[in-house]
Amino acid sequence: MSLTTSPYILYSDGNGTIFEDTSLYVVGRSGWDAYPIPVEEFIQLPEGGQLYELVGRRGIGIDVQTGEMRLCQKGWAVAAFVPPAHTSFYIAAYETGPDAPTLPLFCYTAVGWHDDKFYVPATRVEQDIRQESAGFDEVLVSQGVEALQKAYPHNRLVKHLAQNCALTYHCPAARNYFIGRWECPIPSSPACNANCIGCISFQPEDESIVSPQDRLLFKPTVEEIVEYTVPHLETAPFPIVSFGQGCEGEPLLMWETLRQSILEIRRHTQKGSININTNGSKPDAVKALCEAGLNSIRVSTNSVRREIYMPYYRPNNYDFNDIIESLKVVNGYGGWTSINYFVFPGMTDSVDEYEALRTVIRDTGLNMIQWRSFNIDPDWYLGKIGVTETGEVMGLKQMMELLKEEFPALRYGYFNPPIERIRGNYDLDFAHQ
Numbered sequence: 001m002s003l004t005t006s007p008y009i010l011y012s013d014g015n016g017t018i019f020e021d022t023s024l025y026v027v028g029r030s031g032w033d034a035y036p037i038p039v040e041e042f043i044q045l046p047e048g049g050q051l052y053e054l055v056g057r058r059g060i061g062i063d064v065q066t067g068e069m070r071l072c073q074k075g076w077a078v079a080a081f082v083p084p085a086h087t088s089f090y091i092a093a094y095e096t097g098p099d100a101p102t103l104p105l106f107c108y109t110a111v112g113w114h115d116d117k118f119y120v121p122a123t124r125v126e127q128d129i130r131q132e133s134a135g136f137d138e139v140l141v142s143q144g145v146e147a148l149q150k151a152y153p154h155n156r157l158v159k160h161l162a163q164n165c166a167l168t169y170h171c172p173a174a175r176n177y178f179i180g181r182w183e184c185p186i187p188s189s190p191a192c193n194a195n196c197i198g199c200i201s202f203q204p205e206d207e208s209i210v211s212p213q214d215r216l217l218f219k220p221t222v223e224e225i226v227e228y229t230v231p232h233l234e235t236a237p238f239p240i241v242s243f244g245q246g247c248e249g250e251p252l253l254m255w256e257t258l259r260q261s262i263l264e265i266r267r268h269t270q271k272g273s274i275n276i277n278t279n280g281s282k283p284d285a286v287k288a289l290c291e292a293g294l295n296s297i298r299v300s301t302n303s304v305r306r307e308i309y310m311p312y313y314r315p316n317n318y319d320f321n322d323i324i325e326s327l328k329v330v331n332g333y334g335g336w337t338s339i340n341y342f343v344f345p346g347m348t349d350s351v352d353e354y355e356a357l358r359t360v361i362r363d364t365g366l367n368m369i370q371w372r373s374f375n376i377d378p379d380w381y382l383g384k385i386g387v388t389e390t391g392e393v394m395g396l397k398q399m400m401e402l403l404k405e406e407f408p409a410l411r412y413g414y415f416n417p418p419i420e421r422i423r424g425n426y427d428l429d430f431a432h433q
């Protein structure tokens, strides 16, 4: 049901209790500015969503009586974490106090209250249900962890996926592996050739925030990779095995091991899809993986403008143009190409970014955009990459619609598609998997 009036702003008492302030309507942030949110862009906060109190920050709202924008002085600002498969159109709008701590690596979406419900400006971009919070039965996960560790007692990767990923980080990909379904992770690289400001597996000592995961501490062997992935491809519904996870560095630095693993996997099974999530830094290595049998690639990026990409990724020994080249290479081999697009309202939907993205889609033959809300403190991010002015913006909803009109074959989503979608009916009925 779409709203007819704006929801009210929320605030927290600083002890984790959240209230609505009916004297103020909620607004949204784009770049450095606050804007009224069109009511048709709100959806109810989806299941699995969470609320954050933003210590040291005062929410900005529109006065219900005067229509003026002003601060909510009743408590700290509140933002929402919008669950996977959804993309946020606006960041929470607030004024940051001088002693406010840097926020951890989550996404901070605007959120309001209306008719006893929470509302967020967002849209569902993915019908695949692989990370629905309601879909995880912890008993099944524990049973899988026990059974598969027993089946592969000497496999360091299976032990890492069990003890760290599934049981400590609660990684949905690892938990799906232990339930025997869908996408199975293959972390492989302890090192990286980039230094992303918001890296989720490594944060420098002098940074005030910590990475939500630790990086893998060993280099897996071909045997360790093949041992558990072939049975997964053979038995799981809609099976995918994916190199490149949040608990490692850059998998392309291990390309020789990955190449041998792909060849060995395909010697045992032709089922499913072999995918790599990567920063796309080494097109030559990508070529070698395509020749070995790689089916799809997902290149992560905060922007398709070199001047926005380089200050964020801070690459050691590659350039922005290399990631574009990697997409072209996979397209040339007939593989599926996606970008893992870190969506930041005000940056992603700037006219300059839109024009650059049209060029990238045309030049690379891109198949899919995975619209991922950027998990980062907005002030910290813009400050670190030196952006004081974001330029003209068009609104994320409009940008997504315009691109769809111009590139009708371009797919939107949130997850790497299985081979059944890549080669068959893309609009599979995921509800009955």
Ligand code: SF4
Pocket: 192, 193, 194, 195, 196, 198, 199, 200, 201, 202, 248, 249, 250, 279
């Ligand atoms: S490419 Fe990935 S692992 Fe490397 S620094 Fe960036 S986020 Fe971290």
